Amino acid sequence: MRVYFLSCERAALKLDGEYAGTCDMFEQFAELDERRGILAELVPGGNRQPLNFFIDKDFFEHPHDYAAVAVAEHARYIYADEFKEKSDGISVLAQKRAGGSLVTVFRQGGIFVAADGADCAVMPLPPHFRDAKIAVCDAAGNTIAAISAGDRLALLCGADMFFCGRAENYECGADIAVTVPLGGCAGLKATLTFEAAEGTFKECRRTVAATRAPADGTEHIAFFEGVLHGADCTTMLDDGISGHADALKGYLGEFVAVIPPDGYICQKYGERTAGLVYRRQGRLYDIKYFAAEMKDGKIANILPVCQQD
Numbered sequence: 001m002r003v004y005f006l007s008c009e010r011a012a013l014k015l016d017g018e019y020a021g022t023c024d025m026f027e028q029f030a031e032l033d034e035r036r037g038i039l040a041e042l043v044p045g046g047n048r049q050p051l052n053f054f055i056d057k058d059f060f061e062h063p064h065d066y067a068a069v070a071v072a073e074h075a076r077y078i079y080a081d082e083f084k085e086k087s088d089g090i091s092v093l094a095q096k097r098a099g100g101s102l103v104t105v106f107r108q109g110g111i112f113v114a115a116d117g118a119d120c121a122v123m124p125l126p127p128h129f130r131d132a133k134i135a136v137c138d139a140a141g142n143t144i145a146a147i148s149a150g151d152r153l154a155l156l157c158g159a160d161m162f163f164c165g166r167a168e169n170y171e172c173g174a175d176i177a178v179t180v181p182l183g184g185c186a187g188l189k190a191t192l193t194f195e196a197a198e199g200t201f202k203e204c205r206r207t208v209a210a211t212r213a214p215a216d217g218t219e220h221i222a223f224f225e226g227v228l229h230g231a232d233c234t235t236m237l238d239d240g241i242s243g244h245a246d247a248l249k250g251y252l253g254e255f256v257a258v259i260p261p262d263g264y265i266c267q268k269y270g271e272r273t274a275g276l277v278y279r280r281q282g283r284l285y286d287i288k289y290f291a292a293e294m295k296d297g298k299i300a301n302i303l304p305v306c307q308q309d
Contacts, residue, residue, distance in 0.1 A: 099143030
């Protein structure tokens with residue numbers, strides 16, 4: 001069984017105690033015998049704890065809270081997206097008053113933000129916020145705390161965190177607009193608009209657009225990514241099926257990610273194949289593969305080619 005290991009940050013991979021390379025968003029893979037059980041360990045740098053677990057015949061049948069796991073016809077994927085920090089007491093990373101709330105980003109075995117005002121809350125933040133900075137802005141008569149760290153942004157209105165994720169920039173005015181890089185073959189970007197509602201802000205509008213043309217041979221991947229994120233993909237379809245663009249989301253189902261095919265899938269089903277990732281339960285996912293038939297550089301048909309049993 002081939003197992004792919006991925007990590008949100010660079011980490012050393014050990015299998016049964018032996019060094020097996022490093023992994024990050026460029027995966028490392030190994031051929032494993034799940035019948036006997038293998039001890040896997042991912043060791044990150046810095047002051048963060050390693051992640052270790054046994055891979056056996058039951059591992060890919062149950063969701064896990066320490067990693068996302070996906071099952072495909074021919075392979076398995078393990079993605080570690082957070083490493084806990086070693087406990088070294090509590091330390092304040094950033095603090096600022098935003099209107100009637102005192103906003104504090106602190107570390108205590110992880111990264112958290114506390115809002116202390118008329119309403120109080122303590123909320124976890126991703127580990128990317130280790131170097132957090134806090135700015136304050138006004139929107140629709142409300143004071144907003146904007147916590148930023150690199151390409152990550154969290155927005156709070158009082159004790160409510162209404163946005164947390166990747167962001168290129170944000171603008172506060174009558175509404176709040178956040179530009180989110182989605183990436184992919186066509187460099188998708190989303191503009192999210194939030195409007196004031198019941199003491200906080202709610203997303204009221206989302207527009208998604210491509211910033212570049214996909215490279216030759218990746219048009220089908222770009223199409224699936226566009227469907228996933230709600231972009232207008234009509235121009236990527238051949239005239240024969242462009243009239244059915246609105247029905248494609250229902251046909252493909254509620255997938256949450258798109259992955260390119262590896263060598264096995266390309267050899268068996270062709271290079272115009274893409275893996276769509278579906279949530280089975282919790283952090284356990286299934287990968288189904290679809291093939292695109294092309295005509296003059298556009299998609300003329302989409303067919304399922306395989307899925308895990």
